[in-house]
Amino acid sequence: MSNVRVIIWGLGAMGIGMGRMIAAKQGIEIVGAIDTHPEKAQKQLSQVLGVAAPDVEVTSDPTKVIKPGAADVVLVCTGSFTREVYPQLELVAKAGINCITIAEEVAYPAAQEPALAQSLHKMYDEAGVTLLGTGINPGFVLDALIIALSGVCTHVESIRAVRVNDLAPFGPTVMRTQGVGTTPAEFHSGIESGKIVGHVGFPESMSLIATALGIKLDRIEQVKEPIISDTYRETPHVKVAPGMVAGCKHIAYGYSGGKLVLTLEHPQQIRPEAESVNTGDYIYITGVPNISMAIAPEIPGGIGTIAMTVNMIPAVINASPGLVTMADLPIPRALMGDISALIKR
Amino acid sequence: MSNVRVIIWGLGAMGIGMGRMIAAKQGIEIVGAIDTHPEKAQKQLSQVLGVAAPDVEVTSDPTKVIKPGAADVVLVCTGSFTREVYPQLELVAKAGINCITIAEEVAYPAAQEPALAQSLHKMYDEAGVTLLGTGINPGFVLDALIIALSGVCTHVESIRAVRVNDLAPFGPTVMRTQGVGTTPAEFHSGIESGKIVGHVGFPESMSLIATALGIKLDRIEQVKEPIISDTYRETPHVKVAPGMVAGCKHIAYGYSGGKLVLTLEHPQQIRPEAESVNTGDYIYITGVPNISMAIAPEIPGGIGTIAMTVNMIPAVINASPGLVTMADLPIPRALMGDISALIKR
Numbered sequence: 224m225s226n227v228r229v230i231i232w233g234l235g236a237m238g239i240g241m242g243r244m245i246a247a248k249q250g251i252e253i254v255g256a257i258d259t260h261p262e263k264a265q266k267q268l269s270q271v272l273g274v275a276a277p278d279v280e281v282t283s284d285p286t287k288v289i290k291p292g293a294a295d296v297v298l299v300c301t302g303s304f305t306r307e308v309y310p311q312l313e314l315v316a317k318a319g320i321n322c323i324t325i326a327e328e329v330a331y332p333a334a335q336e337p338a339l340a341q342s343l344h345k346m347y348d349e350a351g352v353t354l355l356g357t358g359i360n361p362g363f364v365l366d367a368l369i370i371a372l373s374g375v376c377t378h379v380e381s382i383r384a385v386r387v388n389d390l391a392p393f394g395p396t397v398m399r400t401q402g403v404g405t406t407p408a409e410f411h412s413g414i415e416s417g418k419i420v421g422h423v424g425f426p427e428s429m430s431l432i433a434t435a436l437g438i439k440l441d442r443i444e445q446v447k448e449p450i451i452s453d454t455y456r457e458t459p460h461v462k463v464a465p466g467m468v469a470g471c472k473h474i475a476y477g478y479s480g481g482k483l484v485l486t487l488e489h490p491q492q493i494r495p496e497a498e499s500v501n502t503g504d505y506i507y508i509t510g511v512p513n514i515s516m517a518i519a520p521e522i523p524g525g526i527g528t529i530a531m532t533v534n535m536i537p538a539v540i541n542a543s544p545g546l547v548t549m550a551d552l553p554i555p556r557a558l559m560g561d562i563s564a565l566i567k568r
Numbered sequence: 569m570s571n572v573r574v575i576i577w578g579l580g581a582m583g584i585g586m587g588r589m590i591a592a593k594q595g596i597e598i599v600g601a602i603d604t605h606p607e608k609a610q611k612q613l614s615q616v617l618g619v620a621a622p623d624v625e626v627t628s629d630p631t632k633v634i635k636p637g638a639a640d641v642v643l644v645c646t647g648s649f650t651r652e653v654y655p656q657l658e659l660v661a662k663a664g665i666n667c668i669t670i671a672e673e674v675a676y677p678a679a680q681e682p683a684l685a686q687s688l689h690k691m692y693d694e695a696g697v698t699l700l701g702t703g704i705n706p707g708f709v710l711d712a713l714i715i716a717l718s719g720v721c722t723h724v725e726s727i728r729a730v731r732v733n734d735l736a737p738f739g740p741t742v743m744r745t746q747g748v749g750t751t752p753a754e755f756h757s758g759i760e761s762g763k764i765v766g767h768v769g770f771p772e773s774m775s776l777i778a779t780a781l782g783i784k785l786d787r788i789e790q791v792k793e794p795i796i797s798d799t800y801r802e803t804p805h806v807k808v809a810p811g812m813v814a815g816c817k818h819i820a821y822g823y824s825g826g827k828l829v830l831t832l833e834h835p836q837q838i839r840p841e842a843e844s845v846n847t848g849d850y851i852y853i854t855g856v857p858n859i860s861m862a863i864a865p866e867i868p869g870g871i872g873t874i875a876m877t878v879n880m881i882p883a884v885i886n887a888s889p890g891l892v893t894m895a896d897l898p899i900p901r902a903l904m905g906d907i908s909a910l911i912k913r
Contacts, residue, residue: 240722247722247723359720363719363720367716367899368716368717370899370900370901371713371899371900371901372713373900373902374708374875374876374879374880374899374901375704375708375875375876375900376871376875376879376902377585377592377874377875377902378592378902378904435899435901436901436902436903436904436905437903437905437907437910438905439905510902511871511875512867512868512871512872514863514867515863515864516861517861517862517863518859518861518862519860519862522720522857522859526720526721526722526856527720530719530721530722531719533722534719534721535719549899550898550899550901552898552899553895553897553898553899554715554716554719554780554894554895554897554898554899555715555716555719555720556715556716556718556780557718557719557721557722557723557724557781557855558782559723559724559782559783560781560783560784562782564782565782
C-alpha cells in the first residue's frame with residue numbers, strides 16, 4: 224500500500240518532534256513542510272529536523288504545498304486559539320485534506336467559539352475530510368483519559384483531576400505566559416491584562432468530558448493563582464527568589480444544576496521538587512465505583528503532544544467527515560507497525 | 569426519541585447488575601430477559617432484579633424474545649468461551665439485532681477460535697448489525713486501557729501490566745476455577761486436568777494490544793502458579809490454612825521477534841491483605857516516554873464489567889456492522905444523560 228502522506232505546518236518544537244517521529248515510522252512520509260521563520264524556510268527538511276528525511280524543501284508559502292491531492296493529512300502546529308488557526312484550517316479544508324491541529328481550543332472549539340466551530344464542521348464535512356484538535360492536554364490527560372476511565376462506572380457523581388508538571392524544560396515564552404519569575408503584584412496585573420494566561424484548554428476539556436458523559440454544565444469558573452516560592456529556584460531562562468512566583472496554579476470548576484461536578488487543576492511551575500511537590504497526573508472519580516488513578520511522574524507534555532498527534536493520523540483519515548473530537552474516535556494507540564496498512568481504502 | 573431497547577440473556581450476578589443499571593438510566597429500557605434457572609424463569613423481571621423494572625416476564629425460551637425488530641441490542645451474559653456462546657450469538661445475528669457479550673474469549677475471538685471469529689464477523693456483517701465482546705478484563709484494564717495509554721508514546725519497547733485483586737467477594741465456582749483452598753498438589757493436578765483455569769482472556773487481551781499497536785506476536789506463553797498462603801485466610805465459602813493455596817498467579821508472556829514485549833500478570837487470591845499485598849491495577853510502558861500508571865485499589869471486576877457492557881451500548885448500535893473490538897470503537901464513557909439521544913438514526 225502507498226505511504227500515508229503528511230504535511231507539517233509549523234516547525235517549532237512540536238512540529239519538529241512530529242517530523243522526527245514520522246521519519247522513524249513505516250508506511251508514512253512527510254511530503255511538505257511549512258514555516259515562515261527565516262532560519263527554517265527554504266532549508267531542506269532533513270536539515271531542520273536534524274535526522275534523515277525525504278527530499279522536501281521547507282516553504283514559507285502554504286499555498287505552494289496545500290493543494291488538492293497533495294497529502295492525506297496536514298498537521299497544523301502554529302497556534303493555540305481557534306481564531307488564530309482558523310484561516311489555516313480553512314485553507315486545508317479547501318484543498319480537501321484531513322487535518323489535525325494541536326491548537327488547544329480546537330480540541331472542542333464549540334466551547335468558546337461556537338460559530339467558528341460550526342463553520343469548521345461545515346467546511347470539512349462538505350470537503351469530505353476530517354478535522355481533529357488533539358494533544359496531551361487538552362486531548363488526553365484531563366479529558367480523553369478521564370472519559371475512558373469513567374467507562375467502568377455505572378454512575379458518576381463528580382470528577383476531580385490534577386496534572387502537576389515541571390515547566391523547567393520550557394523556554395522564555397512559557398515562562399512569560401505562566402508568570403514564572405514575576406512578583407505577586409506583577410502576576411496579578413499580568414492575569415488582568417491577559418499577558419499571563421495560565422493553561423489554555425480548560426473550557427475545552429470540560430466540554431469534552433461533559434458532552435461525552437451527557438452532563439449539562441451550567442457554568443465553568445476558572446481561578447489562576449500565583450505559586451509563590453519559598454525557595455530559590457532557577458532554570459536557564461529564569462531565576463525565582465523566595466517570595467517570587469514559580470508558576471501558575473490554574474483551576475477550573477464545572478457546575479451542573481448548581482453542584483460542583485468537575486474540577487480540573489493544573490499547577491504549572493518550575494522545579495516543583497524544590498518544595499517536595501511530586502509531578503504526576505491524578506484522576507479521582509467519585510461514583511460507583513470510586514476510581515483513583517495516578518501516573519507518576521506525569522506524562523511529559525511535549526513528547527505526549529507529538530505522539531498523540533501522529534498516532535491519531537490513521538483514525539482521522541478513516542473517520543467520518545467533519546469536525547470531530549477525541550471522544551468520537553477509536554481509542555488512541557502507539558503505532559509500531561506499517562501505518563499505511565491501517566488506512567481503510 | 570424512542571428508548572434504546574435491550575434484551576438481557578443470562579440473569580446471573582452480571583446480568584442482574586446490568587438490569588439494575590439500565591433500570592436507573594434515562595432513554596433505555598429492558599424489553600426482554602432470558603434465564604433458564606427455575607428460580608428466575610417465568611418470574612417478573614422486577615422480582616428478579618429487586619428493583620422497579622418494566623413489565624417483562626423472564627423467559628427460558630430465547631426464541632420467544634430474540635426476534636427481528638424486538639430490540640436494539642442483546643446483552644449475552646451466559647458463558648466465557650466463544651464455542652459456548654456461539655449458538656446464542658448466532659441466534660441474535662439471525663434476528664438482525666446488535667449484540668454485546670461478556671464472554672471473555674469474544675473480546676478477540678480470533679485469538680483462539682479464528683474460524684468461529686470469521687463466521688461471527690460474516691453473519692453480523694451480513695445482518696447489518698454489530699457484535700462486541702467486552703467487560704473489565706478482557707475489555708479494559710489489561711487491554712483497552714493499555715492501548716489508550718500507549719497513544720502518548722512515540723515508541724513502545726515493551727509493556728508490563730499487573731492486576732492484583734481480591735477473590736473474597738466471589739462464590740464457590742470462582743474458588744474452584746482458581747484453585748482456592750486446594751493443596752499445592754491438588755492445584756497442579758487441577759491445572760493439568762483443566763479443572764483449575766486461572767484467568768480467561770490472556771490470549772485475547774494480548775492479541776487486542778498487539779493488533780492495535782501493530783506488533784506481530786510470534787508466541788504467547790502462559791504460566792499458572794499456586795499462591796501458597798503463609799497465613800490462615802478465610803471467606804464464607806473457603807478456608808485456607810498456611811501451606812494451602814490462596815489463589816492462582818496467572819501470567820502471560822508475549823514474544824515478538826524472539827523478544828519479550830508483553831507481560832500481563834493477574835494474581836488472583838482471597839484476602840491478599842493477609843500478607844500485605846495491596847490490590848491495584850498497574851501498567852508500565854517502557855518506551856518514549858516511559859509510563860507508570862497505578863489504579864489502587866483495583867477497578868472492581870463485577871461492577872466494572874456491568875458498567876462497561878451497558879456503557880458501550882450506544883457505541884455498538886452506532887458502529888459499522890460486523891465483529892468489532894474495543895480498539896475499533898470510540899473511547900468508553902459513563903452514560904449519565906439520555907441514552908436515546910446518543911443513537912445516530
